Amino acid sequence: MRKILHPARAVALSFLLAIVAGTILLMLPASRADGLAAPWLTAFFTSVSAVCVTGLATVDTGTYWSTFGQAVIMVLFQIGGFGMMTAATLLGLMVNRSPRLRTRLVTQVETHSLGLGDVAQVARLVLVVTFTCEILIAIVLTLRLHLAYGLNWGDAAWSGLFHAVSAFNNAGFSIHADSLVRYAQDALILLPVMIAILIGGIGFPVLQDLRLKFRDPRHWSLHTKLTLLGTGILLVAGFVAVLAFESANPKTLGAMTMPEKILNAAFASVSARTAGFNTVDFGALTRDTWAAHYLLMFIGGGSAGTAGGVKVGTAVILVMLVLAEIRGHTDSEAFGRRIGASAHRQAITVLVLGSAMIVLGTMILLRVSDFPTDRIIFEVISAFGTVGLSTGITADLPPAGQLTLTALMYLGRVGTITLATSLVLAERRMPYRYPEEHPIVG
Amino acid sequence: MRKILHPARAVALSFLLAIVAGTILLMLPASRADGLAAPWLTAFFTSVSAVCVTGLATVDTGTYWSTFGQAVIMVLFQIGGFGMMTAATLLGLMVNRSPRLRTRLVTQVETHSLGLGDVAQVARLVLVVTFTCEILIAIVLTLRLHLAYGLNWGDAAWSGLFHAVSAFNNAGFSIHADSLVRYAQDALILLPVMIAILIGGIGFPVLQDLRLKFRDPRHWSLHTKLTLLGTGILLVAGFVAVLAFESANPKTLGAMTMPEKILNAAFASVSARTAGFNTVDFGALTRDTWAAHYLLMFIGGGSAGTAGGVKVGTAVILVMLVLAEIRGHTDSEAFGRRIGASAHRQAITVLVLGSAMIVLGTMILLRVSDFPTDRIIFEVISAFGTVGLSTGITADLPPAGQLTLTALMYLGRVGTITLATSLVLAERRMPYRYPEEHPIVG
Numbered sequence: 001m002r003k004i005l006h007p008a009r010a011v012a013l014s015f016l017l018a019i020v021a022g023t024i025l026l027m028l029p030a031s032r033a034d035g036l037a038a039p040w041l042t043a044f045f046t047s048v049s050a051v052c053v054t055g056l057a058t059v060d061t062g063t064y065w066s067t068f069g070q071a072v073i074m075v076l077f078q079i080g081g082f083g084m085m086t087a088a089t090l091l092g093l094m095v096n097r098s099p100r101l102r103t104r105l106v107t108q109v110e111t112h113s114l115g116l117g118d119v120a121q122v123a124r125l126v127l128v129v130t131f132t133c134e135i136l137i138a139i140v141l142t143l144r145l146h147l148a149y150g151l152n153w154g155d156a157a158w159s160g161l162f163h164a165v166s167a168f169n170n171a172g173f174s175i176h177a178d179s180l181v182r183y184a185q186d187a188l189i190l191l192p193v194m195i196a197i198l199i200g201g202i203g204f205p206v207l208q209d210l211r212l213k214f215r216d217p218r219h220w221s222l223h224t225k226l227t228l229l230g231t232g233i234l235l236v237a238g239f240v241a242v243l244a245f246e247s248a249n250p251k252t253l254g255a256m257t258m259p260e261k262i263l264n265a266a267f268a269s270v271s272a273r274t275a276g277f278n279t280v281d282f283g284a285l286t287r288d289t290w291a292a293h294y295l296l297m298f299i300g301g302g303s304a305g306t307a308g309g310v311k312v313g314t315a316v317i318l319v320m321l322v323l324a325e326i327r328g329h330t331d332s333e334a335f336g337r338r339i340g341a342s343a344h345r346q347a348i349t350v351l352v353l354g355s356a357m358i359v360l361g362t363m364i365l366l367r368v369s370d371f372p373t374d375r376i377i378f379e380v381i382s383a384f385g386t387v388g389l390s391t392g393i394t395a396d397l398p399p400a401g402q403l404t405l406t407a408l409m410y411l412g413r414v415g416t417i418t419l420a421t422s423l424v425l426a427e428r429r430m431p432y433r434y435p436e437e438h439p440i441v442g
Numbered sequence: 443m444r445k446i447l448h449p450a451r452a453v454a455l456s457f458l459l460a461i462v463a464g465t466i467l468l469m470l471p472a473s474r475a476d477g478l479a480a481p482w483l484t485a486f487f488t489s490v491s492a493v494c495v496t497g498l499a500t501v502d503t504g505t506y507w508s509t510f511g512q513a514v515i516m517v518l519f520q521i522g523g524f525g526m527m528t529a530a531t532l533l534g535l536m537v538n539r540s541p542r543l544r545t546r547l548v549t550q551v552e553t554h555s556l557g558l559g560d561v562a563q564v565a566r567l568v569l570v571v572t573f574t575c576e577i578l579i580a581i582v583l584t585l586r587l588h589l590a591y592g593l594n595w596g597d598a599a600w601s602g603l604f605h606a607v608s609a610f611n612n613a614g615f616s617i618h619a620d621s622l623v624r625y626a627q628d629a630l631i632l633l634p635v636m637i638a639i640l641i642g643g644i645g646f647p648v649l650q651d652l653r654l655k656f657r658d659p660r661h662w663s664l665h666t667k668l669t670l671l672g673t674g675i676l677l678v679a680g681f682v683a684v685l686a687f688e689s690a691n692p693k694t695l696g697a698m699t700m701p702e703k704i705l706n707a708a709f710a711s712v713s714a715r716t717a718g719f720n721t722v723d724f725g726a727l728t729r730d731t732w733a734a735h736y737l738l739m740f741i742g743g744g745s746a747g748t749a750g751g752v753k754v755g756t757a758v759i760l761v762m763l764v765l766a767e768i769r770g771h772t773d774s775e776a777f778g779r780r781i782g783a784s785a786h787r788q789a790i791t792v793l794v795l796g797s798a799m800i801v802l803g804t805m806i807l808l809r810v811s812d813f814p815t816d817r818i819i820f821e822v823i824s825a826f827g828t829v830g831l832s833t834g835i836t837a838d839l840p841p842a843g844q845l846t847l848t849a850l851m852y853l854g855r856v857g858t859i860t861l862a863t864s865l866v867l868a869e870r871r872m873p874y875r876y877p878e879e880h881p882i883v884g
């Protein structure tokens with residue numbers, strides 16, 4: 001397989017094909033509620049947003065598209081999420097040097113090569129996790145929607161399934177124009193959605209570790225430990241930030257009771273790093289909360305899952321490196337393991353290239369639109385991190401701006417997972433070494 | 443010396459003492475034009491801004507302070523600039539492993555120790571460069587101001603000296619409320635100022651290399667080559683950005699002739715990374731130009747000079763690392779030299795901590811004031827990079843905001859040069875090594 005097509009390139013190409021197919025399907029009159037053919041940009045933007053499990057939308061998903069169109073979108077983000085999780089896991093396997101992680105994921109893998117058996121095995125495991133989780137959450141949501149909101153069984157099941165699949169794949173699409181604002185008081189809707197988001201977004205390698213060695217944390221892989229540590233810190237930080245910055249904002253949490261504030265701040269924190277559902281109007285948030293979201297959305301979720309961003313693991317590796325350097329340690333250590341220079345080089349590369357994309361995207365959107373800078377930065381990071389939250393400017397951006405967002409979604413989603421792989425596969429010892437010279441830093 | 447007080451800590455303390463002394467002097471009634479004692483916050487802010495060669499001001503330097511007060515400010519930024527250049531060079535010497543750079547700077551230095559003779563030698567060399575440059579530029583400016591603007595010799599000499607010293611030290615203070623806007627059409631004022639800014643901002647190690655081996659570029663140190671390369675790229679990029687984003691702006695370059703546009707765009711590019719003079723109203727710039735300035739101001743100038751920011755060398759090291767990683771090289775090479783992992787770790791640490799300071803500063807200013815986010819980000823990076831440019835909000839920030847800016851100036855200036863030193867001095871091989879494990883990146 002690798003001889004024919006570089007695996008990272010094969011992944012990038014597959015997602016491109018899915019996007020094209022989705023665009024064509026969404027341009028069919030049957031996809032639109034009013035029976036007319038959607039403009040190509042609307043269909044293309046929606047297809048990119050769905051395949052890249054982002055959730056940004058230039059039209060209202062619930063009213064603009066027919067039920068067929070919504071089903072197409074759901075299939076696209078299901079394929080996108082499943083494809084991403086499987087591809088990233090396989091790519092990770094090809095390059096990963098941790099035998100523990102490798103044997104955990106598949107039984108028989110040699111470095112830098114994967115058999116069809118391995119591919120099938122990983123795909124089967126991902127499928128099992130995906131459908132188990134999605135079906136359970138869909139059942140809970142359907143019951144709640146039927147029993148508490150009086151939806152008939154058909155409508156309840158459709159809404160339950162759509163939001164369960166959207167949540168697990170961190171897609172952020174909702175068939176409601178206001179996302180989940182109407183359920184802001186309902187813990188029995190929000191908690192299942194949060195659980196689906198967290199499971200999908202933590203990444204397959206961590207799920208496998210937890211499934212196989214749940215009671216034996218000492219033997220979790222370093223990746224699992226770093227990701228769980230980082231996720232915990234970010235969840236708490238996001239919760240505290242939203243609660244602190246919005247408690248007094250009458251347009252968001254201000255009018256809620258304390259338990260509702262806690263529920264909605266927790267939901268915002270879980271959803272911020274990549275899921276993209278909202279229970280409050282994000283256009284009405286304080287800009288302090290927007291600024292906190294810049295960070296959360298940029299970092300994103302776990303590797304080889306349905307989450308976007310530069311990934312929690314990448315951020316933790318960099319923070320560990322800085323902490324070690326400050327203490328004067330030449331080795332960066334965590335949980336009794338040394339993080340090698342190669343991981344550092346990859347992490348800094350992902351960070352720098354991700355930042356460069358955001359700077360470039362921001363500069364372009366500042367040029368082509370008149371929206372305030374803070375809303376534009378929010379939109380750009382949301383697209384790059386495939387989060388899908390918006391302060392409400394997506395639909396009003398000019399075509400050049402919307403196309404910029406599609407490029408950010410694709411690069412942010414496909415780029416980050418294929419980049420690291422390409423880096424490792426391309427890596428080779430130099431046949432000669434120049435003498436070292438230490439330039440001045442700072 | 444090192445036994446008594448950690449040299450980095452000694453430097454940090456010296457600057458603190460200069461700030462306190464400056465505050466006391468500026469609170470004297472003699473320092474103010476109207477003969478009243480200045481409020482402590484005004485005096486403190488001005489003192490920090492002067493000692494840290496920033497140039498941000500909450501009051502108009504030309505009308506608020508008496509000539510005595512202005513002289514105090516000039517002495518403070520002269521001491522600040524000289525102290526910074528000398529201290530950074532000495533700290534760099536203590537930690538630098540490049541024998542070529544070391545022998546270039548002083549004759550007799552052993553690793554991690556400096557004699558009083560070395561200190562005196564470096565201080566003398568810096569003094570010679572400083573005063574030679576300042577006096578020449580002051581003479582040119584004085585002549586121009588007397589001959590072309592009809593100032594009497596005394597006023598012309600005072601203005602010429604003040605702006606020459608301010609330019610060489612990249613202080614950005616001007617005795618005019620509009621900075622250098624009144625000279626926007628005058629190349630004979632702007633070009634000398636630009637030359638002073640570039641010489642002061644490129645850093646002492648580069649100046650020494652150029653002085654001693656001007657005709658022999660092959661034997662320049664790696665630091666010199668990287669800094670010159672990065673500075674050239676940034677100068678061109680800044681020039682192009684300002685010209686592109688402001689040519690059609692009637693409030694800035696729009697009304698100018700093409701030669702004037704080129705002159706003022708070039709001046710803005712030279713001044714942006716740390717000097718902080720302006721020839722156009724920065725409050726009236728397009729936000730695109732502001733965004734370009736975020737980057738330029740964050741990167742700053744050369745190491746061990748009068749410039750701030752994370753430094754050009756740091757940025758180039760990171761870019762080289764990313765380029766090498768993308769090409770699959772495990773070694774990052776430049777000009778026939780290998781840049782070691784230790785330099786990478788330090789560069790990442792400076793980048794991450796600098797970014798963290800800017801994020802924190804921005805969050806605080808968003809909380810305590812109502813100014814638009816893009817102006818606040820500009821102000822924060824300007825303070826951190828000790829640039830001194832402003833969109834015009836400095837004076838109207840509440841005390842908490844102004845104090846935040848003083849902290850950013852001090853940390854941005856003293857922090858970056860002492861941080862790298864502390865990191866290297868503290869660095870030690872670990873007595874044991876954990877087994878390496880490669881976590882997933884991206």
Ligand SMILES: [K+]
Nearest residue numbers: 054171172387
């Ligand atoms: K999403």
Ligand SMILES: [K+]
Nearest residue numbers: 496613614829
């Ligand atoms: K300055």
